[in-house]
Amino acid sequence: MRRVRPGTASRSAGGGPSRAAGEERALTSVAAGDRYEQPEDLPRLWHVTLSVSGREAPLKEVRRALEQLAHDHPFLLTSRYACDHAEIRYWEEARDLHDAAAVALRLWGEHRQSAGLPPWEIVGLEVIDRETYHQRIAEGYGPPPATPVGVHPY
Numbered sequence: 451m452r453r454v455r456p457g458t459a460s461r462s463a464g465g466g467p468s469r470a471a472g473e474e475r476a477l478t479s480v481a482a483g484d485r486y487e488q489p490e491d492l493p494r495l496w497h498v499t500l501s502v503s504g505r506e507a508p509l510k511e512v513r514r515a516l517e518q519l520a521h522d523h524p525f526l527l528t529s530r531y532a533c534d535h536a537e538i539r540y541w542e543e544a545r546d547l548h549d550a551a552a553v554a555l556r557l558w559g560e561h562r563q564s565a566g567l568p569p570w571e572i573v574g575l576e577v578i579d580r581e582t583y584h585q586r587i588a589e590g591y592g593p594p595p596a597t598p599v600g601v602h603p604y
Contacts, residue, residue, distance in 0.1 A: 491545055492545070493543045493544055493545055494543070494544065494545070494546075494579060494580065495541050495542070495543055495579070495580040496541070496542045496543075496544055496547065496550035496577050496578065496579055496580070497539070497540075497541060497576075497577070497578050497579075497580065497582075497583040498538075498539065498540055498541070498542050498550060498551075498554045498575070498576070498577050499537060499538070499539050499574070499575070499576040499577075500537070500538045500539075500554050500557060500558065500572060500574070500575055501535070501536070501537050501572070501573050501574030501575070502535065502536050502537075502538075502558055502568075502570040502571065502572050502573060503534055503535035503536075503570055503571065503573050504534065504535075504568055504569060504570030504571055505534065505568075505569075505570075506533045506534045507533060507534070507568040508533070509531075509532075509533050509603070511566070511568070512531045512532075512533065512536065512568060513531060513601055513603075514566065515565050515566040515567045515568065516529040516531055516536060516538075516565075516567075516601045517601050518564075518565040518566060519538075519561055519565040519567065520600070520601060522561065522564065522565060523540075523561075525540050525541060525542070526538060526539075526540045527539045527540045527541065527599055528540075528599055528600060528601075528602065529600075529601045529602070530602055530603070530604050531601065531602075531603060531604065532603065532604045535570070535573075536570070538557070541580075542554065542577075547577055547579070550577050551575060551577045554575055554577060555572060555575065558570070558572055
């Protein structure tokens with residue numbers, strides 16, 4: 451994905467003249483009282499809960515695999531596991547829910563071999579924005595904050 455600062459995109463496709471490579475952009479001032487609006491395509495934080503399950507596997511192997519996954523990807527907050535299911539919770543930075551969910555749905559399969567994860571299938575996925583996550587916590591429902599961080603049995 452190519453990131454472009456507002457006002458720097460080429461306008462030659464019908465929006466006006468484009469600048470030559472290396473040409474400086476003219477600075478403009480903002481009138482008092484004007485509000486800065488955040489561009490909509492900037493990444494946001496999404497809280498992801500991924501649930502997987504399948505045939506029983508030795509607990510030591512499940513724990514070792516989840517620890518390896520957490521080591522390879524330090525964004526993981528916490529994992530809970532049993533011999534036939536696990537839950538992974540983490541924060542994902544993505545432009546929108548669709549992108550965050552797509553990354554989450556690939557996580558288990560893409561790291562199955564490298565981390566030695568069991569051949570389980572994804573059976574649940576929840577992706578919520580940061581505001582919703584904190585609202586749920588403040589209202590006393592939803593998943594408790596991920597403490598202690600790490601890999602833990604159910």
